Amino acid sequence: MAQVLKDDIRDKILQSALEEFYMHGFTGTVMRDIARQARIPTGLIYSYYAGKEALFEEVLRPVRYDWKTVFREGAGQHGGKFDRLNEREMDCIRNLLAHRKEFIILMDKSADTKFSDEKEKFxxxxxxxxxxxxKHKERYDETYIHIIVDNFVEGLLQVMYHCTNKEHALFTMEKLIKMYLYGIGL
Known part of the structure; x- marks a missing residue:
């Protein structure tokens, strides 16, 4: 019975932290507000997490990927067609859509943390x-690729901000992916 209560408290803390970080970002969130929303004493949070940074990291865990590995794993799975992402990449996109608030926090609301440059890394x-x-192309314009990718990531974030229905978000994301992959001339 005690374990169930501990899991329930941990879930309340994480859900409250997610909402506070989403609304106020890392720097604007205080532990007291997380505790108030979770309806627990502030000190109890520290029984589960060493501090705000550890809690922030746990909130972001579902959307933190080693993108090099994701891309490397799926590099040969396109079958010569680049009008869509491979299954591994699509699994990641579906997960990001399922955890859209966490992804928005990671990309746009993590200033003054070790994740503050995640958007640029992505x-x-x-x-x-x-x-x-x-690599098989004779020439390609690195500036053009940067512009396309930067716009794609901004588009992805716009989907996260504005498409709260999962089916609509996935449909919009698939259109965005096709547009950018066709547009880059792969």
């Missing part, structure tokens, strides 16, 4: 992946 990893996929 863009760089996609750029490297596209350059690898385009």
């Amino acid at each position: 863009i760089r990893e996609i750029e490297q992946h596209l350059k690898y996929l385009m």
Whole structure:
């Protein structure tokens, strides 16, 4: 019975932290507000997490990927067609859509944390992946690739912010992916 209560409290803390970090970002969130929303004493949070940084990291866990590995694992799975992502990449996109608030926090609301440059890292990893996929091309414009990838990531974030229905979000994301992959000329 005690374990169930502990899990329930941990879930309340995580859900409250997710909402507070989503609304106020890392710097604007205070532990006292997380505790108030979870309806627990502030000190109880520290029984589960060492501090705000540890709690923030736990909130972001579902959307933290080693993108190099994701892209490397799926590199040969396109079958010569680049009008869609491979299954591994699509699994990641579906997971990001399922955890849209966490992804928004990671990309846009993690200033003053060790994750503050995640958006730039994500863009760089996609750029490297596209350059690898385009290695057979005689010429390609690195500036153009950067612009396309930067716009794609902004589009992905717009889907996360505005498409709260999962089916609509996935449909919109698939259209966005096709548009950018066709547009880059792979």
